[in-house]
Amino acid sequence: MGQTTSQIPEHELEHLSIESGLSRGGILKLYSRFISLATHRDKTTNEYFLTKGDFQSIAELKQNPLGDRIIDAFFADAEVLERRKVYFKDFVKVLSHFRPINKNKPHPWNxxxxxxxxxxxxxxxxxxxxxxxxxxxxxxxxxxxxxxxxxxxxxxxxxxxxxxxxxxxxxxxxxxxxxxxxxxxxxxxxxxxxxx
Incomplete structure (x- = not known):
């Protein structure tokens, strides 16, 4: 699998927290999971990313009858589909759709x-x-x-x-x-x- 330790730049952590509504701690936990799944690293940006193959190796998705549809949802954004890579920001964006909506503090991705x-x-x-x-x-x-x-x-x-x-x-x-x-x-x- 991928790396287990890495850091998110402070400015990115703050930006993701604002857009997703997730706490900084929640984002760091997601990052740890993301890094454990990521088997690829972009040679230009040095960022880790997931491919469809990485998602397909997750046992829970293999067993889920909608597993392929869930995987496709991570690639639904045209830009992500074109590059065929899910970076951490893309990963957080998709998962943030499942957060309860806070009507007093709206978040763009949720x-x-x-x-x-x-x-x-x-x-x-x-x-x-x-x-x-x-x-x-x-x-x-x-x-x-x-x-x-x-x-x-x-x-x-x-x-x-x-x-x-x-x-x-x-x-x-x-x-x-x-x-x-x-x-x-x-x-x-x-x-x-x-x-x-």
């Missing part, structure tokens, strides 16, 4: 819209900016397919498309996704307490 965008990318398998019935059905099958007959999964996907696809074009756009999630407490459903 707003309702940021959570919705992240959730949307989990369904948009081909990164087209829309969700098709097939994409939605594929995710449903990954999540519940072993416990629910295929016909029922198909029925759920059909009903969801009818309800969410307001203009009837066969695709759910991000705005339609937001409209469909309007009454969902995404702030709580996509939150868990860790490393505050």
């Amino acid at each position: 707003s309702r819209e940021a959570k919705l965008r992240f959730a949307f990318t989990m369904y948009d398998l081909n990164k087209s900016g829309t969700i098709t019935k097939d994409e939605f059905q594929d995710i449903l099958e990954m999540m519940i397919g072993a416990n629910v007959p295929k016909e029922q999964v198909n029925s759920i996907a059909d009903r969801t498309m009818r309800e969410a696809d307001r203009d009837g074009d066969g695709y759910i756009t991000f705005q339609e996704f937001c409209n469909a999630m309007e009454k969902t407490d995404i702030e709580q459903k996509m939150s868990f307490r860790f490393l505050t």
Whole structure:
């Protein structure tokens, strides 16, 4: 695996804390985990980074039916996808989506819209900016397919498309996704307490 000791520059630690809402101690704990997973170092910047292969070596992700989708979420940002490297800042940004929202002290990486965008990318398998019935059905099958007959999964996907696809074009756009999630407490459903 990667290195176990390294330091985050003070200015970067402060910046990450402000943008993510994580405490300095929480960021340092994440950095320790990140460094233990990172098997690569950028020759130009000397920064550690993760590749898809590094994520695929994590046992918990191998066992999770959505493991590949979770890994893809770390590469959903166009810049990250293009460089095929997840640096520590990218790692923190993705994980910060799962922090509870503090409405009195908003953080750019952890707003309702940021959570919705992240959730949307989990369904948009081909990164087209829309969700098709097939994409939605594929995710449903990954999540519940072993416990629910295929016909029922198909029925759920059909009903969801009818309800969410307001203009009837066969695709759910991000705005339609937001409209469909309007009454969902995404702030709580996509939150868990860790490393505050």
